[in-house]
Amino acid sequence: MINRINYFVLGKGSNILISDKGMEGLVIHTTRLNRIGHDEHCVSAQCGASLKDLCDYAQKLGLAGLEFASGIPGSVGGAVYMNAGAYGGEIKDVLRYSKYLEPSAQGLRSFASVKHLKAAAHLFGYRSSVFQTSGWIHLSSLFSLTPDDPEAIAERMRELEKQRWSKQPMDLPSGGSVFKRPQGHFTGRLVDDCGLRGFQIGGAAISNKHCGFIVNLGSATAADVLALIEHVQKKVLERFGVLLEPELRLIGRQ
Ligand SMILES: Cc1cc2nc3c(=O)[nH]c(=O)nc-3n(C[C@H](O)[C@H](O)[C@H](O)COP(=O)(O)OP(=O)(O)OC[C@H]3O[C@@H](n4cnc5c(N)ncnc54)[C@H](O)[C@@H]3O)c2cc1C
Incomplete structure (x- = not known):
């Protein structure tokens, strides 16, 4: 709340x-x-x-050190919030400290002091x-970060980008991986093994390319996506006893 107004911080909206x-x-x-x-060997970036x-x-x-993140379509603020990660790297591996604003019951005026947060105080966990x-x-x-040959870094970024395009439905709108990876399992495999590859509700479908993604075939509503999320959770729980936790943040009036 800022002066009793609900607020939501929006980065690139990719999650x-x-x-x-x-x-x-x-x-x-x-x-x-x-x-x-x-x-020197540090790079700073604002949240947007x-x-x-x-x-x-x-x-x-x-x-x-940041090659893992080059294909993630988010902002720096969203990536820190999520401890975004890919291909064995996570934001927590390279972050030294952050600056932030802390809301207060007194409203915007006392909200306005900038505070510092050391790496350990971010309490980073898997996507948290x-x-x-x-x-x-x-x-x-x-x-x-660590000094290295720029061309070698560029080559690693190109290689990861290639892997992403070969395995993920980058040609269709999505919110990335819908669910967090459950310990000891791969979400895509669980969903696939439930026979849900390509399964569709309204304009939302389980991607044929990667069953951990829900794609918008053109006319999906949020309700379609939510219904599909719930359907997948039910089927995976029934078949494997695993409750999939959404990675996607669900915002607004339900
Ligand atoms: C095709 C695709 C591929 C993806 N691949 C990956 C991947 O490989 N790895 C991965 O980790 N994620 C991946 N994602 C998910 C997403 O891109 C990341 O989680 C990203 O870090 C989210 O950033 P954003 O700016 O889009 O955040 P948003 O979606 O705008 O917001 C996400 C959350 O962060 C909060 N937030 C944003 N900025 C701030 C701020 N300044 N202060 C406080 N809170 C803030 C929002 O309130 C919200 O709760 C993918 C998404 C897509 C669509």
Whole structure:
């Protein structure tokens, strides 16, 4: 709450599903807070900067460590909030500290002091961070990287991009992996083994290319996607006794 108004911080919107009924309150879109800079082996980025821009910036400087993130279509704020990760790397591996705003019962004025958060205080876990429970607004982070040949870094980024395009439905709109990876299992395999590859509700379908993704075939509503999520959860629970937890953030009036 800011002065008793509900608020939601929106990055690139690549990991959220907004209700068809919308949401009440203020949406704070971080897109204009997009500065990126560096100091020796560290790169800093504001919350609204895209991960792609951050990775390209580091690559040109010959600083390695962010290659894993170059194909993730999110903002720096969203990536810290989610502890985004891919191909064996996670934000927590390279983050040194962040700056953030902490809401207060007194409203916007006392909200406005910028605080520092050390790496350990982010309480990073698998696709989780302290930002998910605190209501804090992430402002910027400093990333500690390792000098390397720029062309070698670019080559690794190209290779990961190729892998992503070969395994994920990048040609259709989606919210990325719908569910967190359950311990000891692969979500895509569980969904596939339930016979749900290509299964469709309204305009939403389980991707034929990767069963961990729900794609929009053109006319999907949020209700279609939600119904499909619930259907998959039910089938996987019945067949394997595994409850799939959504990675996608569900926002707005239900
Ligand atoms: C095709 C595709 C592939 C993907 N691949 C991956 C992958 O490989 N690995 C991975 O981890 N994710 C992946 N994702 C998911 C997503 O891109 C990441 O989670 C990303 O980090 C989300 O960033 P965003 O800016 O889009 O966040 P949003 O979707 O805008 O927001 C996500 C959450 O973060 C919060 N948030 C955003 N900015 C801030 C801020 N400044 N302060 C506080 N809270 C904030 C929002 O309130 C929301 O709860 C993929 C998504 C898609 C569509």
